[in-house]
Amino acid sequence: MGRGKIEIKRIENNTNRQVTFCKRRNGLLKKAYELSVLCEAEIALIVFSTRGRVYEYSNNNIKATIDRYKKATAETSNACTTQELNAQHEMILAETENLQKREILLEQENAFLRSKIAENERLQELSMMPAAGGQEYSAIQQYLARNMLQLNMMEGQGVSSYDPLPPPHHDKKSLELQ
Amino acid sequence: MGRGKIEIKRIENNTNRQVTFCKRRNGLLKKAYELSVLCEAEIALIVFSTRGRVYEYSNNNIKATIDRYKKATAETSNACTTQELNAQHEMILAETENLQKREILLEQENAFLRSKIAENERLQELSMMPAAGGQEYSAIQQYLARNMLQLNMMEGQGVSSYDPLPPPHHDKKSLELQ
DNA sequence: GAGGCTATCTATAACCT
């Protein structure tokens, strides 16, 4: 609607873009007004220019309309809203998953260590038995040797080393929203 | 812009109003889209019909745009935005802290278990020494006895039991936002 | 840059199916 048809894509010429923004913004606000009057619609329209100036239209209290909108969308299942907030929430969920995985690994490691200790305790009891000696004692040594071997194998798999997991992202800043 | 000029005032005829609402609403959304593309403007447009249905347009995240608007108008730093999202985000932060605490406890427990095992390994080496016997052997038994005592004490403090920590809230649902 | 002009393009009111 003008002297020539234009493609709907960013206007590269700075001045033209500025002028068109001014004209079309006014047109949009007018249309919003007309719709609200003709059809008794409740409208909230917010426009930011590239330079960050705000323009708005509302036939009602704009914040009240925004609140009404939030209520209305909150009702329609929360999957949608989750999507809208995704960037930050993806990060949080990733962080949480990271922590959860780490917890599971630690627990596994823990359980393994505990089983080692339990086994050792049994050996200790055996070794403290007065009867321990001769063939019995050699059986204990076999047990202990196997014990150590298993432990070393586990360490080789990185389950029981002193730095078994990648460092978690505990950086609180990474969890600050917006 | 039609077969006749119309006055901008509520359309009384119900059907006409409905039809005009549908047409003009689409027109408005299109104009909003075009403005956002042509001029790189950030736009949030919310329209409620008389019957309460919501229509919206945003070239960006609409809630982010609303938040930006609120910041721009209220100028009340970001405490405001955080407040708005608080209930859920508090929960997430609490969950994260919970996981982090749990992780630290698990790591502590782990370190303790590892020290136990290291000590046991030392004992095993001692016990496998051919010289082991007589007074030497009794020293090992003392070591082992002390070992078990310490372990039992730790267990008494709940650090080394088989359920040392409260169950974490792994429920994914509890992390869904809004 | 802001405002005005006008040829031209778009949106849409009234009508039709």
Add this chain to the structure above:
DNA sequence: TAGGTTATAGATAGCCT
């Protein structure tokens, strides 16, 4: 009631000041 058509009102691109 929804969707398509068309004459016409309205919006605006390119210019000019």
